[in-house]
Amino acid sequence: MEKLINNLRTGQQELAKWEGGKMAVSAVPGAGKSHSLAVAAAITINKNNLNNNRQLLIVTYTRSATASIKNSIKKILEELNLPPIGFTVQTIHGLAVNIANRHPLLSQLHLEISTLIDATPSHRIIRTTVTEWAKNHEEYYHLLLKGKNTETEESERLRRDSVLLTEVLPNFAHNVIRQIKSSGLTEYDLDTLQDDPTNPYPLMAIARGLYHEYQELMQKENLIDYDDLILGALRVLENDNARKIWQEEIFGVFEDEAQDSSPLQGKLLEILATDSDNSEVNFIRVGDPNQAINSTFTASDPLYFKLFCDQCQEIGQFFAMNQAGRSSKIIIDTANTTLKWINQQIREKFEDKSFNKLDSILPFREQEINIVDREDKQLDANPQAEGKGVEIYEPENIYQTVELISKRIIQLFNNQKAKETYNLAILVRENRQGSFLYKHLEFLKNNYNIKIQLINDINNYAHIPRQILSILQFIDCPHSREYLKNALETLQNKILIEAQDLNALSIYPEKFLYPSAIEPPQSKQTKKARNYCLKLLKSRLELPHYRLIPFISSLLEYQASELATAQKLSDKIHKQIIGNSSLKTMISTLQEIINSEKFEGVETDNQNIYTEKGQVTIMTMHKAKGLQWDYVFLPFLHENVIPGSADPYVPKSAKFLGNYNLPDITRTILRSLTHQKNSGHKNSPLTSISLASHESHQLKQGEEYRLLYVAMTRAKKLLWMSSAKKAPWRWNYFEDNGNVFQLQDSKPCSVIMMLKSVQK
Structure with a gap:
């Protein structure tokens, strides 16, 4: 163990020498925080004789990071001639699932009969939330529809309607719902925040309405989202007996990438890190607020890691891991x-x-960032x-x-x-x-x-069923404004057509697809979009319905894993509709697959x-x-x-x-x-x-x-x-x-x- 510690740098050594309590470590890029975290974990396991009944919990935010840290700890324990026990490495949501599954009544989550969804702006549940809200809150909706101008032509009103229902409000709902749930805000909190009377729109009232509609729909359809997992785990830990059970099993918590944590996630980990006997909090958070790059579009907020660093600095338990051997000077x-x-x-x-x-x-x-010392053990450092x-x-x-x-x-x-x-x-x-x-x-x-x-930025294949569904729905019902716009969005996202005002194109589908001689000439970009749509409609006439998904995959220029995923999806659909095969049943089955959130793509790539x-x-x-x-x-x-x-x-x-x-x-x-x-x-x-x-x-x-x-x-x-x-x-x-x-x-x-x- 002494050799392991001596091979670490300043900052890394303090982490490995941790004896208990709270500690914050701010690590610069290339500082080797994952390695030093693994060393600190192995030393902590050995010093405290941790085992399967009392473990060190290491939490990170991606499955690939989980596997990497787990392998590193196992390797170091092997070097120390110790068995690979006494620790568990989990993602924050995997941890929440374990807690909720063990105490379903306390968590109020029944995962075996509920469907877990990722409620993105394009998800059906968000779109339905928006539609229901607009129907039940006509006064607010018409205020948004009116905007700055009171007088609008029918075509402009239809365009605005499309923009609100398919762009502005889905993004609005997605943003506010995640922020409310991940921050632990209650409806009482929302009620206390009143709208400024000088504001042109009652944003808080709209947010409350959308949140209420969303929660009702989720409960009605027996759906849960990722924030519900954290909230469910916290409900379990509010119970004295359940909390004591978990705190007795967990010796302490190490959190990696702490700058990407949300308020509720930090609260959950701190509860688990608290000793049930003496209330000491054995909690190490390692991160770098300078590498927080997700907080403007996810629920993470680096402010809370900064505050934790300040708290630890006051008690002399803040350390900077500021030497990095990755880059040249x-x-x-x-x-x-x-x-x-x-x-x-x-x-x-x-x-x-x-x-x-x-x-x-x-x-x-x-x-x-500082360069490493000359005697540093890292090969080819700086x-x-x-x-x-x-x-x-x-x-x-x-x-x-x-x-x-x-x-x-x-x-x-x-x-x-x-x-x-x-x-x-x-x-x-x-x-x-x-x-x-x-x-x-x-x-x-x-x-x-x-x-x-x-x-591509998309690291999973959940987009493929949705993209194919948007095309099939358009092929089946080309006169629908909604389906036409969804198909155009898919073509635009695949960079097959140029970005343009899709709302204007989809207001009157017939005029866009089959313009008469008296219509103004279409632009080059519009013609290109129209030609793609006509190809799709032609495929309906020339191909049997069971060949449409392979055709769509080719037209969308799917590559490697995407093609394999599309083929897997096609096979799954046709197995389910044997004896009742048609375009309508294909679409219906595909919609069910998307709603269930249980279709997994074909992964052919690895981290290398x-x-x-x-x-x-x-x-x-x-x-x-x-x-x-x-x-x-x-x-x-x-x-x-x-x-x-x-x-x-x-x-x-x-x-x-x-x-x-x-x-x-x-x-x-x-x-x-x-x-x-x-x-x-x-x-x-x-x-x-x-x-x-x-x-x-x-x-x-x-x-x-x-x-x-x-x-x-x-x-x-x-x-x-x-x-x-x-x-x-x-x-x-x-x-x-x-x-x-x-x-x-x-x-x-x-x-x-x-x-x-x-x-x-």
Whole structure:
């Protein structure tokens, strides 16, 4: 054990020497927190003679991380000649299921007869919630429908109706329901937060109504969501006897990636970490608030990990794991410079004393990454940089960007030894950027034997049944506005058609699909969308219904695992409808499969697919979290993307509501209420739409900066960054036809300009 501890760095050693109580560890990127967490776990198990009856609980947030930590602990226990017992590694939701299953009456969850769903904005339950709310709250709905203008033509009213029911309100419902449930807010809490009378819309009243409709529907259909699992587990632990049973079984809790925790998740773990005899809390939380990149679109909130760090600092139990051996020194220096500079820019922007929430919107905690000591045991720690180590370019346009990238890749993989030794990633902000790069770099495979791998953001295949259902429903009922729009959305998401106002296209399906001579000529983008729809309708006439799913899979350009999943889905449907096979029964069966949430895709990939040697991996910055490559390329770093435009982005289709992103604003107001309730803040929660819009925008920009920081710190030997002088205004509306004249002048991300000036 002494040898294990001595091989650890400062910060890591404090974790391994933990004797009990609360401890917070803030770990910089590449600090080796997972390894040191595994060492600390093995030492704790040995010191305290933990066994199957009294265990150490390690909690993380992905199944892949769970498997990795479990294997690491087992390996270290084996080195210590100890049996692989005395610990359990679980995801937070897996833990909640175990607690709820053992005490079904206390949890009020009956998992054997309930269906667990992930209620995304496109999920049927959210859409039904919105429809029921609009029906039962006509006054509020018509207020939204009216928007800023009182007089509207029939076509505009229909368009607004479509925007509200299929875009604004589903996103609104999804945001507020998750925020309410994950924060532990009660209906009483919601009632106490009244709407500001100066607001144009009663957002809290709308939120309460949607939440109430959602809960009623979930109960009626015997459905539960992931937040219900946490709430159910907490109900169990409110019972003295049940709580004592669990606390006696658990010696302590180690939480990994604590910055991604929600208030209720933190509460659940702290209860389990409490000793039933002396009330001591044996709780270690390890994370990095500077790598919090999910809080503006999930229920996670890094504020609570920051507060935990502050509490531990007061009792001398806060430690920084700030040495990292992943990257070369120049990349580390660049990341540190970026962090400090961004925080300074925010301070200068809000130096006006009237703004009293500066600390809450600073993107980063001041924490430098340091290189490791010379005697460090990590092999090739802080490796020698490739070339300059950090290369920054400003090509003329996005096509020249591709040329520069391809030439540099060819240089880096110029021989077989390099292909067997090194790997490379191109990290982008949007999926469409990744598809663009993949299309223009595919030639490297044939011409230079360099493998190109495009990784989609979707890491499971739940989208496939829904996409196929949207197409089949349109084929079956093409005159439906809803089904036409859903089909167009699927085509747009698959980047088969350009982004455009789908509400305008779907208002009158007949006019869109079969325009008469007196109709205005359709645009090129509209014609392309129409042609795809006509292909689908033609397939209904030319193919038997049981061949439609393979045809749709081909038309949507599914790849590898997606095709296998679609075939598995097709086989499952046709087995269930033998003797009563038709398009109608296919659709009905597919709808049942989606509602049951029990269909699993065919997984053919593993974690190595992201970091294979000799491979160019193209993926989004979000999906790159936790990974590393020898060479990392970050193209298309423009100001309108990172940190985003100066004003909050509001979709053009929703402009009739004003310059407000209502889902984001309401979520920010609810989060403010949560902070006041759970953090001891004395400030009153936000109620003003204008102030909430401002704060929401600042938080979103801060998260974009953290995303850039995470992407930069994935690189080991080379960090390549670029910002093209001409780029698409919005990638969603970009048609890749080689025409540079459709590109617009684009300002580079301010970080690019700062780093260029530093290099000079």
